[in-house]
Amino acid sequence: MRFAWWSTVLASLLRAPTWWSLLCVVPIAGACGSSRSPSDDGDAGTGGTSSHGGDVAGGGAGGQAGAGRGGSPAGTGGFVACPGSDPTSVSSAGCRSTADCSFGTCVWSEPVYTCGPVGFASPQCTTDASCGDGKICELAPYQSCGNVAQCFARCTAGSCDNGQVCNSDTGHCDYVPCGSAWPCAADETCLPSVTTVSDPHGCAPALCELYGGTYACPSGTACSMSYSDQHGCQSLCSVNGCSPNYVCEADESCQPKKCKADADCDCGVCASGTCKNTFGFCSYGSGGTSG
Numbered sequence: 001m002r003f004a005w006w007s008t009v010l011a012s013l014l015r016a017p018t019w020w021s022l023l024c025v026v027p028i029a030g031a032c033g034s035s036r037s038p039s040d041d042g043d044a045g046t047g048g049t050s051s052h053g054g055d056v057a058g059g060g061a062g063g064q065a066g067a068g069r070g071g072s073p074a075g076t077g078g079f080v081a082c083p084g085s086d087p088t089s090v091s092s093a094g095c096r097s098t099a100d101c102s103f104g105t106c107v108w109s110e111p112v113y114t115c116g117p118v119g120f121a122s123p124q125c126t127t128d129a130s131c132g133d134g135k136i137c138e139l140a141p142y143q144s145c146g147n148v149a150q151c152f153a154r155c156t157a158g159s160c161d162n163g164q165v166c167n168s169d170t171g172h173c174d175y176v177p178c179g180s181a182w183p184c185a186a187d188e189t190c191l192p193s194v195t196t197v198s199d200p201h202g203c204a205p206a207l208c209e210l211y212g213g214t215y216a217c218p219s220g221t222a223c224s225m226s227y228s229d230q231h232g233c234q235s236l237c238s239v240n241g242c243s244p245n246y247v248c249e250a251d252e253s254c255q256p257k258k259c260k261a262d263a264d265c266d267c268g269v270c271a272s273g274t275c276k277n278t279f280g281f282c283s284y285g286s287g288g289t290s291g
Contacts, residue, residue: 082244082267082277094279096271101282106271108280123149128171136171163201178202187215187231205230227253244268245275 095106125137131151142148154171163182164173176182178190184203192202207213208223208231217223217233224234237248244266246254257275259265265275 080262080267085268085277095282096269096276096280104282104284106280107283108276108278125149125151134171138172175200189213208232222252224252226251245277 095101098104098106100106125131126149128136131137134154135151136154137149138152139147140150140152142150155166155173157166160166160173163176165176166172167174177192178184178201182201182203184190184201187206188203189206190202191198191204194204198204206215208215208217210223210225211232213232215231215233217231220239221229221233221235223232225232226234228234234252236252237254238252242248242254245257245268247257249255257265258273259270259275260273262268262270264270268275268277269279270276271280
């Protein structure tokens with residue numbers, strides 16, 4: 001009689017879902033489901049489940065995503081974008097050398113075509129007389145082809161650009177020569193005879209002492225016969241530093257950093273022994289690229 005009474009009580013308790021489901025809340029290993037701690041390799045934890053087959057809120061924790069060097073995108077060999085570069089350029093189409101291209105060459109900038117694919121525009125004239133109708137022959141911008149000889153009407157008073165005057169004898173607009181009528185900038189000197197370095201008015205960059213001039217190079221630069229700007233002044237990398245992936249050499253110049261692997265570079269990738277800010281792309285030589 002006593003045994004039958006306990007059997008009845010035990011059967012009632014086991015059939016009560018509320019009491020039995022408490023085991024799913026108690027942290028007993030394997031009671032209802034399993035949960036894994038976040039792993040370093042990026043695997044996600046497995047969510048726990050109730051004895052009734054439903055998911056338990058707050059079950060197994062999701063694993064942390066694995067990360068390459070510097071959080072590099074997967075499949076890019078540890079690529080870390082350099083400041084100012086475009087991270088979206090990272091793709092399977094990127095190349096480190098021409099060997100990575102099925103055909104074409106690996107480049108980091110496309111060739112510039114100044115006049116379409118042929119790179120040439122036929123001039124309309126060679127002299128004023130070849131124009132006829134009293135017109136003049138002058139070089140002027142033509143589409144994307146640079147300056148091309150074209151025929152124009154003769155100039156008139158007020159038709160020339162600022163800094164020019166109309167020559168009534170030739171019909172051309174002449175530049176006002178440097179001097180009192182056209183003073184040069186503070187960092188320029190009037191050298192109308194040196195047409196290779198002067199602008200149409202005759203103004204040329206002033207030079208520092210090594211070039212026979214009196215121009216004073218600003219702080220952080222020095223008058224130099226190499227790696228200099230238009231004034232003859234060279235930026236001193238020991239003072240100003242170098243951009244990422246460049247190193248300061250003994251001659252105060254910044255030169256590309258040599259490498260054997262991506263880890264040798266400040267950022268970007270190692271390509272053919274030199275650090276680059278990003279992957280190159282396969283160029284087919286006519287403006288097209290792979291990808």
